[in-house]
Amino acid sequence: xxxxxxxxxxxxIPTMLMxxxxxxxxxRVAPGGPFDSEKLLPPEIEANLNAKYxxxxxxxxxxxxxxxxxVVLDFGPxxxxxxxxVNELIAQGFPVxxxxxLAAMILAFxxxxxxxxxxxLRQNSGIDYSLMGFAMLGISVPNFVIAPILILLLAVYAxxxxxxxxxxxxxxxxxxxxxxxxxxxxxxxxxxxxxxxEVLHSNFIRTARAKGLPESVVIRRHALRPALLPVISFLxxxxxxxxxxxxxxxxxxxxxxxxxxxxxxxxxRDYTLVMGVVIFYGxxxxxxxxxxxxxxxxLNPKIRYDEKR
Amino acid sequence: xxxxxxxxxxxxxxxxxxxDVGFDTPEGKVHAVNCLNFSLKAGDALAxxxxxxxxxxxxxxxxxxxxxxxGEARGEARFKGQDLMxxxxxxxxxxxxxxxxxxxxxxMTSLNPYLRIDKQxxxxxxxxxxxxxxxxRAHAVEMLRAVRIPDPERRIRQYPHEFSGGMRxxxxxxxxxxxxxxxxxxxxxxxxxxxxxxxxxxxxxxxxRENSNTAIILITHDLGVVAGxxxxxxVMYAGEAVECGSVEQIYYEPKHPYTQGLLASxxxxxxxxxxxxxxxxxxxxxxxxxxxxxKFRDRCPKAHDACKEKPPMQLxxxxxxxxxxxxxxx
Numbered sequence: 001x002x003x004x005x006x007x008x009x010x011x012x013i014p015t016m017l018m019x020x021x022x023x024x025x026x027x028r029v030a031p032g033g034p035f036d037s038e039k040l041l042p043p044e045i046e047a048n049l050n051a052k053y054x055x056x057x058x059x060x061x062x063x064x065x066x067x068x069x070x071v072v073l074d075f076g077p078x079x080x081x082x083x084x085x086v087n088e089l090i091a092q093g094f095p096v097x098x099x100x101x102l103a104a105m106i107l108a109f110x111x112x113x114x115x116x117x118x119x120x121l122r123q124n125s126g127i128d129y130s131l132m133g134f135a136m137l138g139i140s141v142p143n144f145v146i147a148p149i150l151i152l153l154l155a156v157y158a159x160x161x162x163x164x165x166x167x168x169x170x171x172x173x174x175x176x177x178x179x180x181x182x183x184x185x186x187x188x189x190x191x192x193x194x195x196x197x198e199v200l201h202s203n204f205i206r207t208a209r210a211k212g213l214p215e216s217v218v219i220r221r222h223a224l225r226p227a228l229l230p231v232i233s234f235l236x237x238x239x240x241x242x243x244x245x246x247x248x249x250x251x252x253x254x255x256x257x258x259x260x261x262x263x264x265x266x267x268x269r270d271y272t273l274v275m276g277v278v279i280f281y282g283x284x285x286x287x288x289x290x291x292x293x294x295x296x297x298x299l300n301p302k303i304r305y306d307e308k309r
Numbered sequence: 310x311x312x313x314x315x316x317x318x319x320x321x322x323x324x325x326x327x328x329d330v331g332f333d334t335p336e337g338k339v340h341a342v343n344c345l346n347f348s349l350k351a352g353d354a355l356a357x358x359x360x361x362x363x364x365x366x367x368x369x370x371x372x373x374x375x376x377x378x379x380g381e382a383r384g385e386a387r388f389k390g391q392d393l394m395x396x397x398x399x400x401x402x403x404x405x406x407x408x409x410x411x412x413x414x415x416x417m418t419s420l421n422p423y424l425r426i427d428k429q430x431x432x433x434x435x436x437x438x439x440x441x442x443x444x445x446r447a448h449a450v451e452m453l454r455a456v457r458i459p460d461p462e463r464r465i466r467q468y469p470h471e472f473s474g475g476m477r478x479x480x481x482x483x484x485x486x487x488x489x490x491x492x493x494x495x496x497x498x499x500x501x502x503x504x505x506x507x508x509x510x511x512x513x514x515x516x517x518r519e520n521s522n523t524a525i526i527l528i529t530h531d532l533g534v535v536a537g538x539x540x541x542x543x544v545m546y547a548g549e550a551v552e553c554g555s556v557e558q559i560y561y562e563p564k565h566p567y568t569q570g571l572l573a574s575x576x577x578x579x580x581x582x583x584x585x586x587x588x589x590x591x592x593x594x595x596x597x598x599x600x601x602x603x604k605f606r607d608r609c610p611k612a613h614d615a616c617k618e619k620p621p622m623q624l625x626x627x628x629x630x631x632x633x634x635x636x637x638x639x
Contacts, residue, residue: 123378201377202418203413203415203418203419204418204419204420204421204422206375206413206419207413207419207420207421207481208421209375209405210373210375210405210406210410210411210413211405211406211432211433211436211484212401212402212403212404212405212406212407212433212436212437213402213406213432213433213436214399214402215398217432217436221424221428221432222421222423222424225423226422226423299423300422300423301422301423301425301468301470302422302468302470
């Protein structure tokens with residue numbers, strides 16, 4: 001298990017190298033540059049700027065210079081946010097996004113699996129159909145529709161919660177967390193229902209019932225674990241996406257998170273910022289997938305590696 | 310094996326009366342078991358034989374309350390006088406696993422692949438006999454040793470995928486025997502196994518029967534296994550009992566043409582090779598639309614006009630019963 005984990009961590013290096021290379025050259029291929037604006041800069045100033053940021057060097061030389069920085073996790077200065085380094089921007093935005101995202105993911109996992117199990121246990125009943133109907137709604141209605149509706153109902157009319165803003169208070173988190181978690185709740189509920197129904201029809205569940213165990217024990221001890229496996233593998237990439245910030249949610253609720261940097265960086269050709277968030281997001285996904293694999297192996301004995309006997 | 314003439318006069322342990330099992334399917338109602346009657350006493354061993362789809366498995370599934378959701382059972386199945394059919398799941402659970410144990414057909418998928426063997430075994434004794442964890446574990450280890458699993462203390466901590474098919478079936482048998490059931494239902498326990506392991510499992514069950522007077526219902530299509538283990542045989546065809554008698558009666562004086570065909574289709578070593586395998590021509594009837602009279606009529610070499618009516622169950626003085634117009638006193 002430990003050996004396997006180390007192997008997996010080593011595999012991280014070529015993956016990241018690939019990601020960095022592709023992202024680096026892709027953003028350079030895009031037309032325009034970080035210092036383009038409606039009013040053209042005088043050529044001397046632009047030349048100075050380019051020299052300052054090493055943009056006048058050949059691309060390959062820039063690439064290796066950048067790689068050298070990334071190895072020590074220095075993502076360089078932002079082109080657009082003057083006086084900020086990319087590291088500072090991430091350090092400032094990520095805790096906010098991660099708090100909202102993690103809270104939303106935990107909520108989605110707990111509520112989603114419970115609803116999915118409830119629907120599976122009453123398959124083809126009214127409860128099942130209405131739960132799955134709502135889940136379909138949750139998946140198909142985009143969050144830029146749900147968010148204003150929730151603001152209107154809970155903030156404007158009822159006045160229970162603030163409509164937006166961020167001061168690390170729970171009240172400020174409620175609406176964005178709910179909005180962010182709804183589609184995930186819906187997806188996880190459908191996933192859980194499907195796999196639970198499948199597991200409940202398997203032979204070993206029949207064996208458990210033939211043992212005379214109460215149905216609640218059959219579900220908890222025998223069915224829950226295999227039913228959750230597909231959900232677990234969904235959780236890795238989903239968590240990465242959620243804790244790295246949602247542009248829409250952060251815009252609507254005025255949250256100073258990481259999400260807007262993705263879009264702003266790309267629009268402004270802020271090369272270092274784009275690279276910084278891409279690499280950060282990439283590492284996040286890889287690490288979370290790695291954790292998911294560990295959890296998976298813990299849940300499913302058949303895929304445990306070199307287990308000591 | 311007990312001598313056939315040793316009559317067991319005690320009250321029946323299990324008495325099945327007019328059992329019907331049907332399944333609602335998009336194509337209509339499938340009649341898997343029709344008006345089945347049988348009974349067995351403590352220590353009896355009954356074999357239910359018949360080809361695939363004859364309703365053997367669904368019969369015992371109905372008794373165990375394990376039919377799938379679209380299945381429905383009618384009739385009576387009295388276990389120690391109480392009708393299992395009328396019980397709620399909670400009531401059934403006081404008997405299932407404790408007094409009635411079941412061994413399933415497919416050892417590869419019938420054990421939970423996500424739990425260690427010990428967890429799957431001790432939960433039975435802890436639940437039914439209220440033993441604590443270490444007592445339950447000790448009991449489970451003893452049981453694994455009894456089914457000849459080598460090094461049971463170590464093996465019990467392993468997962469099902471670390472066992473071979475035959476070993477898993479032995480684990481299943483051990484699991485079924487944990488609470489010393491009065492009735493053991495074994496649904497094709499040896500079908501998935503190779504011949505040497507078949508013999509071991511078969512020996513295991515007869516030892517159990519001799520030692521603890523456990524009644525056994527053995528479901529199989531392997532007539533060889535039946536002879537070694539059972540004293541009575543129930544032959545099923547298209548959801549109906551067509552013949553029931555002692556092993557000797559069924560093997561040496563089969564009355565029903567289907568039983569005769571079944572026996573003739575068993576390959577024999579003393580047959581010349583070029584004769585090939587005997588088989589009964591045709592296919593079993595469609596369970597969605599069963600014929601009115603004798604259900605074997607279309608495949609029966611001795612069919613005649615009377616067979617358009619439902620044949621009566623004939624019974625002779627030696628408790629040999631068969632559902633056919635032929636084979637009477639004449």
